[in-house]
Amino acid sequence: MSGTEADRAFMRTALALAARGLGNTWPNPAVGCVLVSAEGRIVGRGWTQPGGRPHAERRALDQAGALARGATAYVTLEPCAHYGKTPPCAEGLISAGVARVVSALTDPDPRVAGRGHAMLRDAGIAVTEGVLADAARALNAGFLKRVEQGLPFVTLKLATTIDGRIATASGESRWITGPEARRAVHAMRMGHDAVMVGSGTALADDPDLTVRDMGAPQQPVRIVIDSLLRHSPDSRLGRSAAAAPVWMLHGQDAPFAAQDGWRATGARLLPVAMAGGHLDLRAALRALAEAGLTRIFCEGGADLAAALLRAGLVDELVHFGAGALIGAEGRAALGPMGLQALAEAPRLQRISQDSVGADVVTRWHCS
Template identity: 45%
Template sequence: MLSAVALAGRGRGRTAPNPNVGCVIVRDGRVIGRGWTGAGGRPHAEAIAIEAAGDVAGATLYVTLEPCAHVSARGPACADLIVAAKPARVAIALRDPDPRTDGRGIARIEAAGIAVATGVEAAAARASMAGFLTRRSKGRPHVTLKLATSLDGRIALPDGSSRWITGPAARAHAHLERARHEMILVGRGTLEADSPTLDVRLPGLEGRSPRRAVLGHGAAPEGWTALRDPTAIAGLDGVDHLFVEGGAGTAAAFLAADLVDRLLLYTAPIVVGAGRSAIGDIGLADLAAAHDRWRLADTRTLGIDRLSIYERI
């Protein structure tokens, strides 16, 4: 199942509004088929894996989300494909919250005499499909806020100079994160001061540059989306993962609205002193209210810099 979760990550940022699902088929201890949701949401992971495997009789099919039970103009229901393929067992990480499936896919497979196990590596699958699940549960995209700061929490010199706070390895990782989101957002001040391209500049991933948005009043440049306030993200079509890059006012606006689900903090081993703070005022009146809101999920070294990943509790 963890292999299926890893495969699901390949589709992240490209499948909305469909979930990014991974599937692995194993027989006699050997992988005979694997797949992940295609760009635009089709074909589904199970269909790809079954086609790759050919004969799956007697095999175990691992899938990160309950196979869909509804027929679409874009393809058959995965539950029906699995029933027709006749594996011996199906292991499912998460039940599908989509009311068109929600339990019906499992029931259809079990009715065909195929053994089903659920909840297998559910936490890992939930993290891999955070965008789809957040959209379903909260009606908005899953939001990642990225900050690149000095040791003393500065993002620029007093005059606004910020190239570069972090080194090339950290910047490359940030571009990889861009490729995993459908949309990237900056504040109007950042747009006007830096004219950022916000594209993905990694070899082989240039085609995965996200759509661009700007927060604040006024018109957006051609090809960009303008949002007046953070709550407007709920109306973004085809966006399940939103990457917020700054600046300080935009970061503060999303934090104050409690709309940040994941925080990427890239810390460079430098001290700036007087300079621009990473985050503006978020209206905090009591330090006690700042505690028990974030959980450290991962940390790693990127060249000379340090990445800390926090998730909202």
């Protein structure tokens, strides 16, 4: 494990700050920075602000002022080395007279990719890399996947009864889980760049997919996978598109009238290739990554959930389990998976399990 115990303790603080930016900083990573004086006192703290700027280092330096000279900077990702809308953070640390920089990860962005660390070392600043790298990698899994694979990190949420049902035979589903679980879902929405559903869920529930009653700094992008744009622009999503972003992913054969109707609401339309009569989900996610999204929270129905799992496009599954039973006539949580043998079933790795009100939430890593 890299770094001293003090280094790891201060990096944990920086990681906690970075987490405050999740869902708000795309296409930039969520970064945290702590400036610590030679006497071991924190003199500056910062995290990436909504929209991606100011960067964490700039916020911490502004807070520390002259106290940054001779301090150690703990940063969860390598300081940037390129000129964009603002000067490089590596340059800011150098100008402030920081004596040492401790980082968790090298930034895989080709514009950085080690150049930030090199710039600091060339200026005579001591650099320690790799402190709590695994924790930093998990925190910024979305940004890293977008840069390295051209895809966003996808979290699939399922809320089911003990017997795996999401609704009665008539479609009644409010509410499978309790108020505490529903509030936890809103917190998860807030930590993602976007919330995504399929056309079936949009048509059945007419959702608004916003974060409510949590003081969200900005609303997530609301995405509907709707090949023929069947969902009406006069829906809750359409009527609120000017206030919070709505993106509609559709096929080339979507009616022009429907496309015009959604454009009139202020929604963004992203055409995607078709495959087997449905939108190509991998192509759809690539389009979302190209548009800057790094973390997608999928609350789609059974068919979209199964399609994402079949295609190996789910990174994490969050399951809310309610102590209720509906029976075989109820609607299943997953559509057809196309399995011929048990050995073909996806095997997930449990990350955590906790109680939330009367329900149980389990997080699974999808390998």
